[in-house]
Amino acid sequence: xxDPVILIPSLINGLTTGALYALVALGLTLIYGVLHIINFAHxxxxxxxxxxxxxxxxxxxxxxxxxxxxxxxxxxxxxxxxQRGIIGKASHGRDENILLVTLGLSIIIENMxxxxxxxxxxxxxxxxxxxxxxxxxxxLPLPKxxxxxxxxxxxxxxxxxxxxxxxxxxxxxxxxxxxGARLVGINVDHVFAMSFGIGIACLGVAACLLMPSYYxxxxxxxxxxxxxxxxxxxGGMGSFVGAMIGGLIIGVVEAMGGLFLGDxxxxxxxxxxxxxxxxxxxxxxxxxxx
Numbered sequence: 618x619x620d621p622v623i624l625i626p627s628l629i630n631g632l633t634t635g636a637l638y639a640l641v642a643l644g645l646t647l648i649y650g651v652l653h654i655i656n657f658a659h660x661x662x663x664x665x666x667x668x669x670x671x672x673x674x675x676x677x678x679x680x681x682x683x684x685x686x687x688x689x690x691x692x693x694x695x696x697x698x699x700q701r702g703i704i705g706k707a708s709h710g711r712d713e714n715i716l717l718v719t720l721g722l723s724i725i726i727e728n729m730x731x732x733x734x735x736x737x738x739x740x741x742x743x744x745x746x747x748x749x750x751x752x753x754x755x756x757l758p759l760p761k762x763x764x765x766x767x768x769x770x771x772x773x774x775x776x777x778x779x780x781x782x783x784x785x786x787x788x789x790x791x792x793x794x795x796x797g798a799r800l801v802g803i804n805v806d807h808v809f810a811m812s813f814g815i816g817i818a819c820l821g822v823a824a825c826l827l828m829p830s831y832y833x834x835x836x837x838x839x840x841x842x843x844x845x846x847x848x849x850x851x852g853g854m855g856s857f858v859g860a861m862i863g864g865l866i867i868g869v870v871e872a873m874g875g876l877f878l879g880d881x882x883x884x885x886x887x888x889x890x891x892x893x894x895x896x897x898x899x900x901x902x903x904x905x906x907x
Contacts, residue, residue, distance in 0.1 A: 635864045772857070
């Protein structure tokens with residue numbers, strides 16, 4: 618039997634990591650739920666946001682948490698522009714077009730980053746980067762604790778926005794019935810772009826919360842986008858609550874896998890659980906049949 622002194626810290630660490638996975642996946646599930654687009658550029662855009670936080674710190678000395686005032690709005694503008702431009706135009710054609718467009722965007726962004734920023738791995742050192750807090754016998758890095766609560770607050774704000782505002786209700790209406798939404802006068806193109814922009818802005822929030830305890834290089838998005846897709850499918854495509862639950866499950870399973878199987882096999886447990894759940898519930902935990 619595993620010593621609780623070892624088990625509890627691993628469990629808490631898994632929850633904090635899972636909350637960040639969920640935050641990255643929230644944007645993905647919002648975009649899929651409304652636009653029915655599988656955005657292969659999600660990881661590349663997260664990498665772009667991480668570089669934004671890094672350079673704001675290195676050039677202007679801006680703390681990653683203060684960058685929350687700059688990076689998410691900037692990512693929203695990028696997302697809004699991409700939807701009104703390239704992605705919006707491609708979505709009028711065959712479904713395969715949009716997949717190839719987002720995949721192409723991902724390759725372009727990553728290769729341009731590699732050309733301009735090189736493949737060096739960069740980090741941001743802050744006065745609190747190596748501080749720890751004790752909880753239930755576990756010593757947790759302070760940035761991960763802040764990131765955990767930041768992810769929960771962001772998810773709560775996003776839920777409140779979607780359920781309490783006119784724009785949020787318009788987004789939900791579009792997700793459920795596009796023709797009906799058009800008939801009641803919703804500006805479909807604008808709401809699509811807003812949805813995509815909000816989904817990408819979530820990546821900006823995730824980047825600001827990640828940067829004090831993580832790193833950035835042009836390939837950093839690969840790992841996150843794979844986990845984000847797994848989280849979204851596990852929780853149920855288009856489900857916010859499902860994305861949160863899926864992210865927390867993946868974080869805990871990854872931590873437990875690392876504890877029992879070793880770090881090199883930590884992700885083995887993720888995909889084992891993923892396959893098992895989909896065998897018994899193909900639409901994911903909270904997904905519905907189309």
